């Protein structure tokens with residue numbers, strides 16, 4: 001038998017960066033970075049069907065509404081769709097005064113010329129030039145040595161300078177990306193950036209944006225952070241550059257890399273909403289922004305109606321936002337499992353009684369309401385659920401706050417249905433079982449025919465009513481708090497139904513003109529069986545009598 005070679009021998013570990021005195025691990029992010037959305041460029045170039053003008057315009061308007069102040073609107077030299085859309089933005093005055101649009105181009109004269117022409121006349125804009133600098137691209141894609149690669153960068157900068165001079169009415173900003181930075185020698189990336197800076201002569205007042213892409217994510221995010229810190233520490237004239245991050249997600253850590261990159265000294269983050277982009281996508285701007293938000297840092301981006309954002313993004317990209325995507329996914333605030341539901345339900349109750357500003361609910365790192373999500377969908381019921389789950393659903397749906405022991409009593413019925421159906425139970429399913437188990441809609445054996453109550457001269461409550469069974473009527477009356485025991489005594493003495501009352505709870509239900517009351521009573525029959533009765537009526541007293549009769553009806557079956 002021949003031994004198969006371990007296929008992992010094809011790969012090598014990524015080399016460490018020599019930075020023994022790295023500072024980033026002990027830093028925290030205390031303010032929002034500058035954000036750039038590249039949805040309309042890096043996102044768009046990765047789509048099966050790239051967006052047309054209608055979708056691009058819709059996406060652009062969304063980005064403006066969210067609060068993006070820098071938006072890469074396309075790659076104008078790619079073709080007429082891109083060019084016309086960008087020109088259209090400028091010519092129709094659609095770009096708000098506080099928003100900078102950006103375009104991307106290779107470092108080629110004809111493409112750079114077209115790029116400037118697409119934006120000419122805008123009050124202010126960024127032109128972004130890139131060329132790949134890492135060994136594999138140098139060898140395989142360009143077949144060039146380092147000096148010639150540096151020359152592509154430098155030459156690109158000259159084209160930028162010269163084309164900018166053609167359109168002096170626009171205030172031009174420049175961005176340079178040593179593409180494939182993450183897999184390049186950092187010193188060589190610095191060399192290329194320096195060459196570009198020598199041509200463009202940035203100043204602290206008019207800095208260049210140096211964008212350091214993890215074009216292909218090739219190592220753990222700490223390595224990227226080391227690369228960024230090393231770059232920031234060794235770049236001459238650092239104060240004349242805005243250091244920008246552009247991470248991809250090949251190893252699934254694009255967001256982590258961007259966060260560590262900010263700790264390592266970067267000022268700006270490029271990415272896409274919900275992480276669209278080449279292959280596994282770009283860094284997700286929603287996640288990075290809301291990660292900051294949950295640390296008490298205002299990201300300056302508005303996701304308070306996240307479902308509207310998702311709707312537009314899904315429409316424009318023609319790709320779904322996965323149900324488990326951080327912050328936005330359909331299921332990320334939903335607990336199906338019993339112990340999670342129990343903890344969340346308790347967390348909401350504790351949050352309500354604390355009534356302070358701080359959010360602190362188990363299993364929910366962010367208040368779903370901050371993103372426009374309702375609490376109703378937080379807990380959903382299936383066969384993995386516990387009593388906290390359906391109790392929450394009944395409370396949200398019907399306003400009924402079932403006592404704990406009644407939840408346990410009802411639980412087995414819900415569990416049986418969930419097992420039988422083998423699917424999630426909707427609020428309507430749970431309410432149907434509830435009505436069936438507690439016979440809410442069935443013809444009642446013991447009926448409340450009449451009820452009246454008032455106050456005696458000394459202020460004590462007095463009540464009198466009539467219970468009917470098969471045409472027979474029996475009066476019940478009493479005073480004080482003995483209502484439940486008076487009804488229980490009448491049931492026992494007049495109808496032979498012996499019930500020992502174990503538990504009794506009541507609460508107000510609804511408010512204003514809908515105000516009612518709910519009451520729940522737990523009884524034990526002569527044979528030791530446990531029965532629960534539920535009463536819902538206009539006032540607590542009537543609801544209580546109904547609860548007691550409901551228990552008697554269950555016992556009488």
Ligand SMILES: CC(=O)SCCNC(=O)CCNC(=O)[C@H](O)C(C)(C)COP(=O)(O)OP(=O)(O)OC[C@H]1O[C@@H](n2cnc3c(N)ncnc32)[C@H](O)[C@@H]1OP(=O)(O)O
Pocket residue numbers: 042045075077078079104105106107108111130131132141142152179215278
């Ligand atoms: C990491 C990124 O996402 S970078 C952005 C990538 N986005 C896009 O490419 C989308 C838009 N691009 C396009 O529509 C087209 O590529 C165009 C119109 C820009 C150019 O098309 P073409 O002229 O056919 O060239 P093509 O795309 O095949 O590029 C390959 C050539 O450009 C050269 N090239 C690639 N990148 C660069 C660069 N940054 N600067 C200069 N030359 C470059 C290659 O070496 C190759 O040259 P060769 O033909 O002499 O071998």
Ligand SMILES: CC(C)C(=O)C(=O)O
Pocket residue numbers: 042104130177179180211213214215216246248
């Ligand atoms: C052009 C650069 C910024 C890029 O998209 C990448 O490297 O992923």
